[in-house]
Structures are given as C-alpha cells and as structure tokens.
Amino acid sequence: MSKKVLMINGSPRKKNTYSLLTQIQQILKDCGAQTEILHLSDYEINHCKGCDDNCINKRECAQADGMRMLMRKISDSDALVLASPVYLGGVTSKIKAFIDRTNIWFHNPEIAGKPILSVVTTASTGIKETKRFFESFTTGLGGRKGGFIARNGRSGRPVTEKELSPFLNALLSDKKKYKPAMNEIIMFQVQKVLALKSGGGNRKFWEEKKWLDKSYFYDCNMNIAKKAFAGVMFKVISKAMNS
Numbered sequence: 001m002s003k004k005v006l007m008i009n010g011s012p013r014k015k016n017t018y019s020l021l022t023q024i025q026q027i028l029k030d031c032g033a034q035t036e037i038l039h040l041s042d043y044e045i046n047h048c049k050g051c052d053d054n055c056i057n058k059r060e061c062a063q064a065d066g067m068r069m070l071m072r073k074i075s076d077s078d079a080l081v082l083a084s085p086v087y088l089g090g091v092t093s094k095i096k097a098f099i100d101r102t103n104i105w106f107h108n109p110e111i112a113g114k115p116i117l118s119v120v121t122t123a124s125t126g127i128k129e130t131k132r133f134f135e136s137f138t139t140g141l142g143g144r145k146g147g148f149i150a151r152n153g154r155s156g157r158p159v160t161e162k163e164l165s166p167f168l169n170a171l172l173s174d175k176k177k178y179k180p181a182m183n184e185i186i187m188f189q190v191q192k193v194l195a196l197k198s199g200g201g202n203r204k205f206w207e208e209k210k211w212l213d214k215s216y217f218y219d220c221n222m223n224i225a226k227k228a229f230a231g232v233m234f235k236v237i238s239k240a241m242n243s
C-alpha cells in the first residue's frame with residue numbers, strides 16, 4: 001500500500017496520546033503505509049478571528065501562520081488521524097483552534113473523501129463527547145469515517161489491527177463504495193445551500209466541482225431512496241434558509 005497517512009497529536013505533551021499514536025503508526029507501517037506524526041504544539045496556530053469572508057469566499061485565511069503548512073500537508077495526504085486527550089470533557093484548546101481554522105474546508109470541502117480516524121485518550125471521562133465532536137468535524141469536511149480509538153490513560157491495552165480495520169478498509173477501498181449516512185447527506189445539502197447563497201468564491205468553487213446538482217460530493221454507494229432523500233432535503237433546507 002503506497003498511501004500517505006498524516007497523524008496529528010493535539011496534546012501539548014508527547015505522552016499518552018502520542019504513545020497511542022505510535023502504536024497505530026506501527027500497524028499502519030506494517031501494512032505498508034507512509035506515516036508522519038505532527039505535534040500541534042510545535043506549530044503556531046492562532047485563534048480564528050471570525051472575519052468569515054476570507055475563508056468562505058476567498059478560500060484563504062488572512063492569518064499566515066502554521067495552519068498554512070498543516071493544511072497543505074493534510075491536502076497532500078491520503079488520510080488523516082486526529083488525536084486529542086480529553087480536557088474538561090472535550091478536546092484541547094490547541095486542537096479546537098486548529099479545527100476552527102479549517103472552516104475554509106467546511107464551506108469549500110477540498111479534502112472530501114479522505115478517511116479520518118479519531119483518537120482520544122482520557123483519565124476516565126469525556127470519550128463520548130469527544131467522539132461526537134470529531135465525528136461532526138469529519139462530516140463537515142466530507143471525510144469518510146475511519147473509526148474511533150479511545151484509551152484510558154492508565155490502560156496499556158494495545159491497539160489491534162482489527163480495531164484499525166474501519167480506517168484500513170476506508171484507506172484501501174475506492175470511495176465509490178462509500179455509503180454516506182443520512183446526516184452526511186444532510187450536511188452536504190446544507191453546505192450546498194450555503195454556497196448558493198454566498199454567490200461569491202464559495203459558489204464558484206461548488207460550480208467548478210460540479211457539486212451543485214449532486215446528491216453527494218462524489219459518486220458513491222447511494223441507492224435511489226437516499227438520492228431522493230437528498231433532493232427533498234435540498235428543497236427543505238433551501239426553503240428554511242431563504243425564508
């Protein structure tokens with residue numbers, strides 16, 4: 001397998017989360033993937049300033065910091081592993097800042113179709129909440145869900161290849177086989193309506209991608225009922241957002 005997997009550690013330390021990532025890295029390497037672990041703490045990532053229009057319509061953030069390099073690296077990879085320790089029931093502030101700054105990709109989902117694996121470590125609580133947060137991030141980017149791996153910091157239970165199989169399967173399979181879930185189809189329609197409403201660079205991007213009359217980002221495993229559902233959702237969301 002000649003796939004490139006970028007792994008991102010959202011902890012300020014190179015400890016529990018990093019150790020879990022290195023186990024996942026070893027399995028990926030054994031399967032022939034090229035891997036790289038990046039520590040967000042090594043990068044300057046400013047908070048989003050909320051200027052909105054730059055990322056939505058100009059498709060470029062006004063802030064020239066470490067995000068540019070990180071986003072380039074993600075674009076150049078075949079798949080992403082995103083990891084965070086639980087901090088007060090959620091992700092670390094660094095990874096939240098990183099995710100906020102990917103708003104450009106929420107509106108202009110350039111990396112749609114990449115498999116994303118979410119990884120969490122905790123002392124005990126917050127796994128469910130953090131999982132939900134990472135899943136919603138994945139959906140917003142049009143990523144393919146590559147599973148979820150969590151460990152209690154005290155648990156030395158090793159990661160198995162079986163645990164990693166949703167990610168490996170997504171990595172190795174053609175995205176045409178992907179079956180988007182209802183919430184992923186709805187999110188695509190929301191993003192489409194927003195692009196149509198924006199009228200600027202965001203709409204142009206969707207036009208160039210030829211997504212405006214699509215049921216999902218790319219041809220995939222959607223039956224007639226799901227396609228019909230996508231069409232109905234588009235009408236419902238358009239009406240709600242334009243009223």
Ligand SMILES: Cc1cc2nc3c(=O)[nH]c(=O)nc-3n(C[C@H](O)[C@H](O)[C@H](O)COP(=O)(O)O)c2cc1C
Nearest residue numbers: 011015016017085086087088089121123124125153
């Ligand atoms: C600021 C802070 C907040 C934390 N909040 C929680 C929490 O809400 N629930 C929990 O179970 N563990 C919490 N922890 C523990 C970490 O999630 C846990 O030790 C994790 O494995 C640390 O990962 P790391 O070694 O990669 O930094 C917190 C730790 C810190 C430093």
